[in-house]
Amino acid sequence: xxxxxxxxxxxxxxxxxxxxxxxxxxxxxxxxxxxxxxxxxxxxxxxxxxxxxxxxxxxxxxxxxx
Numbered sequence: 001x002x003x004x005x006x007x008x009x010x011x012x013x014x015x016x017x018x019x020x021x022x023x024x025x026x027x028x029x030x031x032x033x034x035x036x037x038x039x040x041x042x043x044x045x046x047x048x049x050x051x052x053x054x055x056x057x058x059x060x061x062x063x064x065x066x
Contacts, residue, residue, distance in 0.1 A: 004057045012053040018046040021057065029061035 002010050004025070018034050018041060034041045035058040041049055051057060 001053070002051055002055050002057060005059060006056075012051075012055075014050075016051050018049050018051065021051060022046070022059065025059070027059055027061070031062040033060045033062065034058070035060070 002012050002016075002021075004010065004021070022032065022034075034046065036051060036055050038056075
C-alpha cells in the first residue's frame with residue numbers, strides 16, 4: 001500500500017515510479033516537490049525512482065504569491 005498526502009491510498013505496484021504516480025493523479029503543476037518517507041526526491045529522479053511498498057508519499061505543489 002502507498003499513502004499519498006496522508007489522504008489517499010493505492011495498492012503498491014512493482015516498478016511504479018514517481019512520474020507514473022504523478023501522471024496517475026494528474027499532478028501537472030510546474031513546481032512540485034515529492035517526499036518519500038520523509039526524504040525529498042530530486043526532480044531528475046522522478047522518471048526512474050521506484051516507490052517502495054508501504055511508502056508515505058507527499059506531493060507538494062509550490063505556490064508563490066504577493
